[in-house]
Amino acid sequence: MPYINVKITDEGVSKEQKQAIIKGCTQLMVDVLDKNPATTFVVIDEVNTDNWGIGFDQVTELRNQALNSGTK
Amino acid sequence: MPYINVKITDEGVSKEQKQAIIKGCTQLMVDVLDKNPATTFVVIDEVNTDNWGIGFDQVTELRNQALNSGTK
Amino acid sequence: MPYINVKITDEGVSKEQKQAIIKGCTQLMVDVLDKNPATTFVVIDEVNTDNWGIGFDQVTELRNQALNSGTK
Amino acid sequence: MPYINVKITDEGVSKEQKQAIIKGCTQLMVDVLDKNPATTFVVIDEVNTDNWGIGFDQVTELRNQALNSGTK
Amino acid sequence: MPYINVKITDEGVSKEQKQAIIKGCTQLMVDVLDKNPATTFVVIDEVNTDNWGIGFDQVTELRNQALNSGTK
Amino acid sequence: MPYINVKITDEGVSKEQKQAIIKGCTQLMVDVLDKNPATTFVVIDEVNTDNWGIGFDQVTELRNQALNSGTK
Known part of the structure; x- marks a missing residue:
């Protein structure tokens, strides 16, 4: 029963x-x-890019700074 | 203090x-x-049916395949 | 299919x-x-009291400060 | 690599x-x-006030009952 | 940067x-x-079987009732 | 009431x-x-390094491959 x-x-x-x-x-x-x-559930949450931070x-x-960067 | x-x-x-x-x-x-x-929090997340998978x-x-099925 | x-x-x-x-x-x-x-899942996470903060x-x-307080 | x-x-x-x-x-x-x-991620979820319960x-x-209360 | x-x-x-x-x-x-x-994180949580409910x-x-059932 | x-x-x-x-x-x-x-809760989950994946x-x-790497 994974989630x-x-x-x-x-x-x-x-x-x-x-x-x-x-x-x-x-x-x-x-x-x-x-x-x-x-009994295996998969739930996908889509998060606005304003609401996700990294580094x-x-x-x-x-995305604005480096449209072609490898960071996806 | 449950969540x-x-x-x-x-x-x-x-x-x-x-x-x-x-x-x-x-x-x-x-x-x-x-x-x-x-200090008891309850947070409800509503998930689009495209974003929830089972089986x-x-x-x-x-929902399309079995509108009257017992799977809710 | 709640979780x-x-x-x-x-x-x-x-x-x-x-x-x-x-x-x-x-x-x-x-x-x-x-x-x-x-297809209703309930998952209980028990968290060490060192790892839960409030206020x-x-x-x-x-717990040490107020064993009899109403904060549970 | 915190999340x-x-x-x-x-x-x-x-x-x-x-x-x-x-x-x-x-x-x-x-x-x-x-x-x-x-490798540190921060993800912010904004929750509708109908979907968040406390007490x-x-x-x-x-919010309706106590616009000026300290509960935020 | 999935999580x-x-x-x-x-x-x-x-x-x-x-x-x-x-x-x-x-x-x-x-x-x-x-x-x-x-920048893709995968985090696995292992949950005690006392703490997971279904149905x-x-x-x-x-597990006790039906060791050979298909529910995993 | 953040969590x-x-x-x-x-x-x-x-x-x-x-x-x-x-x-x-x-x-x-x-x-x-x-x-x-x-009414601000902070909950810390500590995850075993076997259970966390990146890349x-x-x-x-x-950790074994690069004890001195910058990946933490």
């Missing part, structure tokens, strides 16, 4: 990408721990 | 239902653990 | 009290939101 | 205030635990 | 299984969302 | 360091958002 919470920035994640995350996390629980998918800065600013 | 986080899908939960959840969780902490309600699938799809 | 996370201090909570919390939270989801208990202080200190 | 999650009510928190929270939490990890800011009541009601 | 929190019961999960969960979740973020693994019951009891 | 959850690795954090984290986070809520410290690897391994 998996995925927090990501809200930068245009599509319904199909969310489905792929759900499928992938659930399959991982089946493959690694032999868990029952029927002292808001992701909004990191 | 209770309730995650549910965002399917039209009313203000009155939220109040009932808050009252019920707080009362449970008083009844079972003799906690002080003044490999998005709740959005489960 | 409820209850965070409390680790001050001798018994197995029976944990069971009562699980039953109470689950029943609340059934009563208020008509949720299916078979600037560790609960450990609050 | 800090700040949950607050969604009562007009500005982008500058969010930045101040991110900087302050990150600096605290550097000062107290000598952590690397480049049996929704914060929405507490 | 993934995996909550599972503490039933003898090996270090190798934890590594597999970390690798799998991180790879999923790379494959689906093109995220940078260097009104503690997992401890579910 | 702040600090997740760090369990690498010998002292009671005094925990107290400093609690004080610092609470003061930040007072300074930035004018919150009431009496595909367990922190345990990162």
Whole structure:
């Protein structure tokens, strides 16, 4: 009965990408721990880039400063 | 000083239902653990059905597939 | 398919009290939101009193300072 | 590599205030635990006042009842 | 910069299984969302079976009642 | 009524360091958002280094590989 919470920035994640995350996390629980998918929950939280900080800065600013950086 | 986080899908939960959840969780902490309600927090997160997965699938799809199923 | 996370201090909570919390939270989801208990999770986290702060202080200190206070 | 999650009510928190929270939490990890800011995350969740309860009541009601109270 | 929190019961999960969960979740973020693994965190919480409830019951009891059931 | 959850690795954090984290986070809520410290909670979770992954690897391994690296 795993519960998996995925927090990501809200930068245009599509319904199909969310489905792929759900499928992938659930399959991982089946493959690694032999868990029952029927009682495996995956919850995705999309966080505004103003509300996520890394290295002292808001992701909004990191995106503005370095659109092509490897920080995603 | 309990902290209770309730995650549910965002399917039209009313203000009155939220109040009932808050009252019920707080009362449970008083009844079972003799906690002080003044320092008992209840936080409700409403999650889009695209962002909640169970048994490999998005709740959005489960709702479409089986509107009358017992899975809520 | 609610997920409820209850965070409390680790001050001798018994197995029976944990069971009562699980039953109470689950029943609340059934009563208020008509949720299916078979897909309702309750997870209890017990937190050391050194690791919980309120009003600037560790609960450990609050307990030492005021054993009979109403803060629980 | 700390992860800090700040949950607050969604009562007009500005982008500058969010930045101040991110900087302050990150600096605290550097000062107290000598952590690397480049791998320190701060995530701020803003919660609707209907969805936050304290002392049996929704914060929405507490705000209505006592606009000048010290409860923030 | 995803943050993934995996909550599972503490039933003898090996270090190798934890590594597999970390690798799998991180790879999923790379494959689906093109995220940078260097800023992808995975945190696994192992929860005592007394502290996890599903369908009104503690997992401890579910394990006792039905050692061979499909509920994991 | 903020709730702040600090997740760090369990690498010998002292009671005094925990107290400093609690004080610092609470003061930040007072300074930035004018919150009431009496209803500000700080909860610290200490996570085993086997259970924390970054960049595909367990922190345990990162510590073994690079004891003097800047990754903390």
